[in-house]
Amino acid sequence: MTNDDHAPVYAIIGATGGIGADLTRRLAGQGARLVLGARTEADVRALADEVGAEAYPLDATDFEQVQGFVRHALDTHGRIDGIANLAGSILLKPAHLTSLDEFNQTLALNLHTAFHTVKAAARAMMKEGGSIVLMTTAAARIGVPNHEAIAAAKGGVIGLTRAAAATYANRGVRVNCIAPGLVASRMSEHLVQNEAGRKQSEAMHALGRIGQPGDVAPAIAWLLSAESSWVTGQVIGVDGGLATVRGR
DSSP states (O other): OOOOTTSOEEEEETTTSHHHHHHHHHHHHTTOEEEEEESOHHHHHHHHHHHTOEEEEOOTTSHHHHHHHHHHHHHHHSOOSEEEEOOOOOOOBOGGGOOHHHHHHHHIIIIIHHHHHHHHHHHHHTTTOEEEEEEOOGGGTSOOTTBHHHHHHHHHHHHHHHHHHHHHGGGTEEEEEEEEOOBOSTTTGGGSSSHHHHHHHHHHSTTSSOBOHHHHHHHHHHHHSGGGTTOOSOEEEESTTTTTOOOO
16 A cells, blocks of 8 residues: 555445455555455455555444444545445345345345445545445346345445435535446355356356456446546446347
């Protein structure tokens, strides 16, 4: 991590996941100052040590912890130029087989963490502006079987993104979200652990493969940066064509 006071300051929630870790290493390589948040303390401290960043263990479903994370970033660096929330989950079940506990947990991990990020970061960015990046899914933009809970939660993130972008635009705060297809990670490994499941997943994407963290992280990095300073309220698909293109 650079000591340059002019280097951008980014806060990453869910930094130790596949996309989060790729994003962290990418931003660190660009000289950004980083504050990393994740649930597992050992993992986030190891990643922070690797890239020379600040580590802050947190449960993003708890607003007070997210608020503390943002406050720590401000206290450490004096400002936050961008924040990304990569916390989330994947639940593939039809509605009639999804328990209420599973549905509520899916909302908590995906929609509530996004709202907590916006609530805490928007206030911190009101004076100098900044960028907030959230994560939705291609499955919230099209109808995919057995995605009721996750599509509902991530559909809420799309609505949150656009409303918050409108609310805070006059403060110079931009809010956007990325809508990936299926990306290889610990979170998704149960979906592609056998050959049949992997081939089915690949066939859903027009480009014929599932994504890698390195396919998605550059788009997040761009939205965090000043290079995207005229972009707000957008849902950007990085999905191998899943939401818009029918494969052969």
